[in-house]
Amino acid sequence: MELLNGTTVEEFVLQGFKIGQEGCLLLLIFFTAVYMLTLAENVFIIMLVVQDAHLPRLPMYILLSNFSWLEICYVNATVPRMLFDLAFPGGLISFHACFLQFYFFFSLGITECFFLGAMALDRYLAICHPLQYPQIMSPNSCYALVAACWILGFLWFIAPVALISNLTFCGSRTIDHFVCDPGPILALACPPVGYTPLLCQIFIASVVLGTFIFTLISYACVGATLVKTSSSRIKGFSTVCSHLAVVMLFYGSVVAMYVGPSRESQAAITKVVTLFYSAVTPLLNPLIYCLRNDQVKQALLRFLRRKRVM
Numbered sequence: 001m002e003l004l005n006g007t008t009v010e011e012f013v014l015q016g017f018k019i020g021q022e023g024c025l026l027l028l029i030f031f032t033a034v035y036m037l038t039l040a041e042n043v044f045i046i047m048l049v050v051q052d053a054h055l056p057r058l059p060m061y062i063l064l065s066n067f068s069w070l071e072i073c074y075v076n077a078t079v080p081r082m083l084f085d086l087a088f089p090g091g092l093i094s095f096h097a098c099f100l101q102f103y104f105f106f107s108l109g110i111t112e113c114f115f116l117g118a119m120a121l122d123r124y125l126a127i128c129h130p131l132q133y134p135q136i137m138s139p140n141s142c143y144a145l146v147a148a149c150w151i152l153g154f155l156w157f158i159a160p161v162a163l164i165s166n167l168t169f170c171g172s173r174t175i176d177h178f179v180c181d182p183g184p185i186l187a188l189a190c191p192p193v194g195y196t197p198l199l200c201q202i203f204i205a206s207v208v209l210g211t212f213i214f215t216l217i218s219y220a221c222v223g224a225t226l227v228k229t230s231s232s233r234i235k236g237f238s239t240v241c242s243h244l245a246v247v248m249l250f251y252g253s254v255v256a257m258y259v260g261p262s263r264e265s266q267a268a269i270t271k272v273v274t275l276f277y278s279a280v281t282p283l284l285n286p287l288i289y290c291l292r293n294d295q296v297k298q299a300l301l302r303f304l305r306r307k308r309v310m
Helices: 021-051 059-087 095-128 139-156 158-165 182-187 196-228 233-259 267-291 294-309
Strands: 011-014 092-094
Touching (some): 011 095, 021 059, 021 294, 059 095, 059 267, 092 095, 095 139, 095 158, 095 196, 095 233, 139 158, 158 182, 158 196, 196 233, 233 267
């Protein structure tokens, strides 16, 4: 937090997007609409699951409603600040607010990795071990799994945030990003930074690659089981494909950003990729999970019938 000359870093400048005023206005309008739609979709899914007589007892929908709440928190960690900076470019963000955003953004992202793994495990148990599934994935077990995802997600990135926040910063205070991201923040740190960048890379890569491999293996087992089963094969493959679409959207962008070697010269690409997985995927995920889901459609019909009666 301290500069070499003994002064203290109290705030940073989020540079945002290097585009003109008209471009900022267009992005502001577009992502305000995306943000509102994302909140509406995910709130509606939570309400649909909670008020239904059947869905709250099913593990898949316990996970799905928590996943929707996670997406609401995820977009709120970055998008409101981004919209504010698009409306008022060059805005300042305090040191503590920056690292608080950094912590919540990455903790929620890691929690999403665990949730995608948990949802893959649920499908694996339901399709590959249907007789044992009700005992293994009882509502209590499912709630314990949900709690583990949240707790692990918020514990995982405490050490990297603490390491980076205790570095010495010198020179420019301008973060070349629209969020407090570790790469641009580390670029402002005074050398030597020691092993901090490597440790951050290890923390990110271990959880991203670990959960990604686990998720892919789970769905591979599901696919192999469906190939051998004649009944409900098309419906099963449809569900798996929709889940895999969500997995590939999220992990594809995250792996490109944080697991591969850093490319400091591609700041614009970094911003676009971050924008995609922080704002666009939370909009698409509820649609992908629910549009082809018969139980969600039936719950929606029951909800609409009750509204007509009322």
